[in-house]
Amino acid sequence: xxxxxxxxxxxxxxxxxxxxxxxxxxxxxxxxxxxxxxxxxxxxxxxxxxxxxxxxxxxxxxxxxxxxxxxxxxxxxxxxxxxxxxxxxxxxxxxxxxxxxxxxxxxxxxxxxxxxxxxxxxxxxxxxxxxxxxxxxxxxxxxxxxxxxxxxxxxxxxxxxxxxxxxxxxxxxxxxxxxxxxxxxxxxxxxxxxxxxxxxxxxxxxxxxxxxxxxxxxxxxxxxxxxxxxxxxxxxxxxxxxxxxxxxxxxxxxxxxxxxxxxxxxxxxxxxxxxxxxxxxxxxxxxxxxxxxxxxxxxxxxxxxxxxxxxxxxxxxxxxx
Numbered sequence: 001x002x003x004x005x006x007x008x009x010x011x012x013x014x015x016x017x018x019x020x021x022x023x024x025x026x027x028x029x030x031x032x033x034x035x036x037x038x039x040x041x042x043x044x045x046x047x048x049x050x051x052x053x054x055x056x057x058x059x060x061x062x063x064x065x066x067x068x069x070x071x072x073x074x075x076x077x078x079x080x081x082x083x084x085x086x087x088x089x090x091x092x093x094x095x096x097x098x099x100x101x102x103x104x105x106x107x108x109x110x111x112x113x114x115x116x117x118x119x120x121x122x123x124x125x126x127x128x129x130x131x132x133x134x135x136x137x138x139x140x141x142x143x144x145x146x147x148x149x150x151x152x153x154x155x156x157x158x159x160x161x162x163x164x165x166x167x168x169x170x171x172x173x174x175x176x177x178x179x180x181x182x183x184x185x186x187x188x189x190x191x192x193x194x195x196x197x198x199x200x201x202x203x204x205x206x207x208x209x210x211x212x213x214x215x216x217x218x219x220x221x222x223x224x225x226x227x228x229x230x231x232x233x234x235x236x237x238x239x240x241x242x243x244x245x246x247x248x249x250x251x252x253x254x255x256x257x258x259x260x261x262x263x264x265x266x267x268x269x270x271x272x273x274x275x276x277x278x279x280x281x282x283x284x285x286x287x288x289x290x291x292x293x294x295x296x297x298x299x300x301x302x303x304x305x306x307x308x309x310x311x312x313x314x315x316x317x318x319x320x321x
Contacts, residue, residue: 041067143313162215178251201296204242247266
């Protein structure tokens with residue numbers, strides 16, 4: 001894969017860089033989600049483009065009313081459970097502090113807890129000794145962390161909401177069905193036909209981390225190819241050591257397309273470029289996809305799921321008392 005493959009097909013149309021300290025009080029506003037104005041609703045809360053559970057940030061908006069802010073906030077618990085425990089491990093502040101990670105108990109009497117103290121993670125395994133083991137040959141401690149339950153569809157919706165927050169008004173007109181889908185408190189599973197798979201691609205960085213999250217919205221350059229559908233909008237979010245890639249569903253252009261007759265085509269964003277330093281004169285980078293730490297998830301699931309994270313920690317030596 002070349003690092004330029006994705007950018008050959010997509011162009012960036014917006015990013016959180018354009019929303020730094022954007023929120024302003026005492027001005028006329030219109031909510032981009034419900035279309036209500038300051039005379040019809042309130043705009044007192046400070047809406048963040050990226051929720052601060054992904055890292056403390058000042059990317060804010062003037063285009064989200066209090067009602068919509070509260071409505072979309074219901075995705076945040078699931079999203080927080082999904083991205084844990086990485087903020088604690090790297091000492092990344094969220095809204096007010098570095099979160100404490102406490103895994104799900106399952107059938108055990110106690111749960112593993114991690115606290116960040118002076119920038120270093122401190123583990124309390126209790127009686128969960130089976131959750132970690134030493135790889136003495138490679139000087140590595142492997143830890144299995146049991147994340148709290150989360151609902152995949154809510155995680156996906158939380159990320160889609162970031163994408164729509166970045167979406168320019170003209171482009172947003174093609175995603176009114178997406179806004180309606182986000183606004184539904186109860187999803188009727190049987191009646192929803194998705195135009196694209198609810199695919200989430202996650203890359204875990206190994207060499208770097210980003211204390212402040214960012215997001216980028218990309219738009220497909222070309223039109224729809226014969227018998228192949230490449231989604232119109234792609235969202236990239238990076239936070240800490242994680243990079244997420246999703247595609248925004250329910251674009252108006254798909255209303256006359258039968259999903260079963262088209263081959264869904266997705267292009268992988270070169271998230272590895274966030275993790276490595278390359279010579280300035282090296283334009284193309286050949287990467288073996290099999291060697292990249294990429295996880296692919298189908299997020300079209302409405303129940304709670306359990307997921308574990310296996311994380312390895314390198315060490316120089318073991319101090320025995």
